[in-house]
Amino acid sequence: MNITLAFVKKEFLQIIRDPSSLIIAFVLPTLLLFIYAYGINLDAVNVRLGIKNDDSNPEIADLIKSFGQNRYVTSAVYNNQNQMYKDIVSSKIKGALLIPDDFSARLAAGKQAQLLLIADGAEINQVSYTQSYVSSIVSQWLQNSRFKSNVSQPAVNIQPRYWYNQNNNARWALVPSSLAVTMTLIGILLTALVISREWERGTMEALLSTNIKPIHIVLGKYIPYFIVGMLSLAFSILMIITLFDVPFRGSFWILFLVSALFLYASLGIGLIISSAAKNQFLASIASLIIGFLPALMMSGIVFPVKSMPLFFQYFTHILPPKHYVDFIRSEFLSGTVAVNVVSSSLFLLTLGFLFSVIVYKKTARRLDA
């Protein structure tokens, strides 16, 4: 017990002396949260649209004006069609709308009127946004124009309701689940270097010549970084709630309990990397590839797990972040759901335990075995 305590104390001293652990624990999550909150935007994209109007009807001037009033669209009116095409090529505008000279005449006659929308197909996301912006602006204008009576009403009107996130605000969904990436990265980065460091600096040899047992080393590495990780987690959650106004509808106790299990599993991965790689460089590269990439790509934060090939859907189960994402989304936005909590916790606990057994087995007893 004394030895474990001494080890934990030593580790804490090293954490304090070496600012890099504290940077990982507190600066990194801040940075990542801001990237998730402001850098990644799945909602609206601002589109700059060129408009060339060949229809002299004054009503159409209203239509053009309403393009200028939309918050997602900025418009530029062209007289020269070729110039407009050139500006698409040079990316000055992302789309071009052509209003033919018979547009208002056909509407007035109750016939189908046509608009030509040209968009930059190299950016597929933008294409669909542009299309939906244009059609919603046009139909809104139509409702208020004098051609209203000439247009038949659609047979079905779908009323969407987005539960837990009425405004379909992507930030609400993204920011809490980004915790899964942040905490994986922190958990793994904090520990990935700490055993390889002992090898690289030759202190492992001195340690192994003393009374120290593998269990002391394992506990001595888990405990301090668990504490630092939990502080970092609390700090991130505080930021999410205060800075980004994401509602928290669950229970803080449950949030911290499941997060603790998640951190336990992440630290395990870091320690496995660290005891396998005997130099720090290898360990840090391995932790990025093993830790960060799957957490980002395969946890369901950005790409839904259900749309992956079946094999990868099963594979995601051995990734702690996947279970944590499932849990953290519902905990924040819909409140505690017992089934989610239990299944995520069981998975995380099993993975964490499995990892710590591997860490224990891999912890050196001698220099050669």
Added chain:
Amino acid sequence: MTETTCIEIKNLTKTFSNGEVRAVDNLSLRLEKGQTVGIIGADGAGKTTLLRLICGLLQPDSGTISVCGLNPVTQKSLLNAKIGYMPQKFGLYEDLSVLDNLNFYAALKNVSPDFNQMLEFADLKRFQNRLAGKLSGGMKQKLGLICALMGMPELIVLDEPSVGVDPVSRRELLKMVKTTVQNQTTVLWSTAYMDEAHGFDTVVVVDRGKIIYQGKPQDLAADTLGFENKVIELMGGYAPKPSLVAQNYHLNGSGDGFAVEAVDLVKRYGDFYAVKNNTFHIKKGEIFGLLGPNGAGKSTSFKMMCGLARPTGGTARIMGIDIVKQASLARSHLGYMAQKFSLYANLSVRENLEFFAGAYGLKGKLADEAVSRMTEIFGFRRFLNDNAGDLPLGYKQRLSLACAVMHNPPVLFLDEPTSGVDVITRREFWNHLTSLAQKGVTILITTHFMDEAEFCDRISLFYKGKTIATGTPQELKRLAGAQSMEDAFVNLILQNGREIS
């Protein structure tokens, strides 16, 4: 095994790389309690492996070991409580303070954390809150030693504790061990310093994984030099051959005048003067030794003189060219061997040689010639495709020298080129150096081996950033009123107020 036996080893074998390398080869050894045992041998002879096997840090392939009546393989944790081990890298946490390190090891060893006496004795008390990484080489060694000596171990195992340590600090290390050990304590001390080994109760000479001599050092020879010659003889002997390096050296621009001049060199970090004022003039073809305790500012002077660090004041001239104004031109006349191994550890020997040939501007056929010349001269043939980082220390140093002399520079700067290198390799090294000097190459060298200092034409004794004495070895000995160079060194340093910094 009797009551008085400390270590008994029978037919011990340990191999690495799937049996390709036999580090310890069917070795048997018996050591009595209460002795101080010097372990000496060539680089790669298996000394470190043997010590690690004794501490239970490695598992033997075959054979038996008994240490303090325990088996290191099966009873490692019982045994560890009885051993104080100091590995070659000392095992200190450089980002923890002196006191933190001591507290940590005291807790691991279940010893009461009372080190005042030891700290006073090692003169580390004043530095107890300093980070271990910020200590000078000699002080790190002392701190590592205190950690190893904690808790009165029955067996103290020290793996080259005095590598790269100046004579004053080496005497202090020895004194620390001598005052700590009791009658029954056994000390295993591996060393490259023959004078050190000559003073021990027993020496064990290891060669190619086997023990080729065990007995009292005085039985081999009464004095240090005789002892060194005997050890070299045991290890296969060394007959000085004409130096191929010197024979193949193409030197241009010899003649009279100074090859290297340092003029009022000053280096200041903040308000700390690493070098206060260094002035000397080295004639062409001279071997000039820069001696001094760890942390005196030798390496800093070196770095300024090769243009690797910018002087705060003053300048240096290499072959008359100002190093501050025309750094790269001055450097082209220079071969530099750094204190730390500074070649590419994960490139092969051949690739390192080829790279440096290229870096010195040798192209095509000239480069090929230079590489094969170096390969022949230094005997790299069998290592050509091995990674430089895996070479035995002696060969690493040979490779560093090869890379430094490849472009036939008229001036060589060698910073502790023989630290940790075995006696035979050192003799070979000095054979090259003296032959090169005869040919007109100017050599500036630092060393902690006082026997090597005797080979220098002139010596500058450097201390606390200042030159405290300059002259031939004889002049310095006369000045200090000492018989040996080592005594002269210690006396002169003490006269100038020894204070560890």
